[in-house]
Amino acid sequence: MVKLRARCLLLGDAAVGKTALSHMFHNDGTLFQKNYSMTAGVELLMKCVNIPETSDSVELYLIDSAGKQTLVEACEKMWGELSMLCLVFDLTSEQSFVNCSYWMERVRAHCQGLHIPGILVGNKSDLTARREVQASVAQEWAQSRGMEYHETSAKEKENCDALLLSLAQTFHSLYQERRSAIQNLSPG
Amino acid sequence: MIDPPLSSLGAKVVVVTSGDEEHPPENIIDGDSRTFWMSTGMFPQEFIICFAESTKVSAVTVDSYNVKHLKIEKNTSRYASQFESVTEKEFEHTDGHLQSNSISLNGSSATHLRFIITSGYDHFVSVHRVSVPQLPS
Numbered sequence: 001m002v003k004l005r006a007r008c009l010l011l012g013d014a015a016v017g018k019t020a021l022s023h024m025f026h027n028d029g030t031l032f033q034k035n036y037s038m039t040a041g042v043e044l045l046m047k048c049v050n051i052p053e054t055s056d057s058v059e060l061y062l063i064d065s066a067g068k069q070t071l072v073e074a075c076e077k078m079w080g081e082l083s084m085l086c087l088v089f090d091l092t093s094e095q096s097f098v099n100c101s102y103w104m105e106r107v108r109a110h111c112q113g114l115h116i117p118g119i120l121v122g123n124k125s126d127l128t129a130r131r132e133v134q135a136s137v138a139q140e141w142a143q144s145r146g147m148e149y150h151e152t153s154a155k156e157k158e159n160c161d162a163l164l165l166s167l168a169q170t171f172h173s174l175y176q177e178r179r180s181a182i183q184n185l186s187p188g
Numbered sequence: 189m190i191d192p193p194l195s196s197l198g199a200k201v202v203v204v205t206s207g208d209e210e211h212p213p214e215n216i217i218d219g220d221s222r223t224f225w226m227s228t229g230m231f232p233q234e235f236i237i238c239f240a241e242s243t244k245v246s247a248v249t250v251d252s253y254n255v256k257h258l259k260i261e262k263n264t265s266r267y268a269s270q271f272e273s274v275t276e277k278e279f280e281h282t283d284g285h286l287q288s289n290s291i292s293l294n295g296s297s298a299t300h301l302r303f304i305i306t307s308g309y310d311h312f313v314s315v316h317r318v319s320v321p322q323l324p325s
């Protein structure tokens with residue numbers, strides 16, 4: 001049995017649905033609201049996810065960050081040490097997808113060489129008529145960076161569990177990889 | 189001279205944050221650097237070594253992997269509380285082999301030694317052996 005703990009940052013442009021997603025996890029979907037105020041700071045919530053077919057689990061400490069450019073400086077100080085990244089864009093906004101590269105860069109600079117595993121999330125999949133980003137394009141972008149890609153709707157509660165599981169599994173695989181590397185180390 | 193495993197001297201180890209049943213904290217004091225305790229995410233991480241009796245400690249040797257910064261605290265109490273800081277050290281990064289660091293503790297007496305890993309070179313760190321050179325009594 002392994003109990004892992006990961007600090008996971010939800011990141012992306014303002015209004016892509018980060019807060020809506022995090023509230024989905026928090027309350028198992030019961031708290032979706034039509035009008036959120038723009039996230040002002042950072043919010044932390046914890047979710048424990050079991051890895052299927054094992055007795056292992058991952059405690060995800062999700063940090064919801066403000067996506068408003070002006071608040072980023074202030075919030076970055078509160079990111080702290082990150083274990084993982086959950087990069088979110090809005091499927092109905094091409095610009096929010098393009099900006100994912102910018103967010104990745106911010107995280108890379110923040111973490112000074114430490115590899116941060118992550119996943120890419122295209123949210124608002126319910127707004128099919130307004131879609132601007134094709135799944136294949138997002139999938140390719142994610143794959144080239146070693147990330148899993150998921151599409152969700154925080155509104156329709158679509159696929160949010162898959163997203164959590166994907167985060168947990170990503171961290172779990174990294175742990176297993178590192179552990180076997182350590183088992184093969186030569187003495188100092 | 190090879191230092192006897194701390195466990196054979198009646199020492200015990202407790203962790204505050206533990207994760208992997210297959211790599212328990214006891215592996216830190218079994219004298220074998222092939223067995224290890226592994227952290228399972230986020231910092232700080234800490235473990236406490238409790239000696240069977242008050243022990244004079246001139247130095248400790250820590251065999252580890254991916255540990256970046258370590259703080260050591262001690263006390264002389266029967267309980268694992270109210271620690272005073274002793275020293276701290278930044279470890280060099282090693283690739284493919286263990287870090288081995290000897291840390292001087294000025295020969296003070298202790299019943300508990302608390303090791304706090306405040307940062308690592310990776311998400312996970314491992315501690316393979318902590319040994320205490322025996323002082324002539």
Ligand SMILES: Nc1nc2c(ncn2[C@@H]2O[C@H](COP(=O)(O)OP(=O)(O)O)[C@@H](O)[C@H]2O)c(=O)[nH]1
Nearest residue numbers: 014015016017018019020034036124153154155
């Ligand atoms: N249609 C739809 N609207 C969503 C979805 N997720 C969030 N929203 C709406 O998008 C707006 C911004 O969401 P919010 O969570 O505050 O975005 P954040 O700034 O990234 O945290 C709000 O009006 C939400 O109701 C979704 O999956 N579908």
Ligand SMILES: [Mg+2]
Nearest residue numbers: 018019038039
């Ligand atoms: Mg928000």
